[in-house]
Amino acid sequence: MTAGSNEQKNRYLQYLETVTGPLEDKRRYRRHKARVRALPADYRTAVDALERYMQFFGPGKADSLLAMLDDLADLFEQSAADGTPIREVVGEDPVEFAEAFLRNYPEGQWIHRERERLADAIDRAADHATGDEPRRNRERTDG
Helix, strand or coil: CCHHHHHHHHHHHHHHHHHHCCHHHHHHHHHHHHHHHCCCHHHHHHHHHHHHHHHHHCECCHHHHHHHHHHHHHHHHHHHHHCCCHHHHHCCCHHHHHHHHHCCCCCCEHHHHHHHHHHHHHHHHHHHHHCCCCHHHHHHHHC
16 A cells, blocks of 8 residues: 555544544444353343443443443353352342442433533522522632
8 A cells, every 4th residue: 555545544534433433432332242242141131221221321421331331241241150140230120220330430421411401500590580690600619
């Protein structure tokens, strides 16, 4: 390959990553899915269900999401290797397990951003009605 074609290829890859996101993230996600496919069927079903739930409430940033998925795969791979029953892994309430698991990955969760947005909007509305300085600004300047 000539230097010009390498430059063109690099520009193409930059464009592609701009449109689709980092290619390494895609590779990492594919490796995760391959790990999950290698699990015994019942563990795979549990991981798939947890992933589906966590996709709605988990991190919105790729790095945090991939770290969470890798940790979930690690947990279930180890549990399958040890012969730990799924109920011993997730307990009697899978939602409680998923929520506790998600608390370890707060960065980028859309629900946190939406909670912050809601609190800010209410603060602005309440402070505007009373003529006060916005509450969040007071807290930030005080501390």
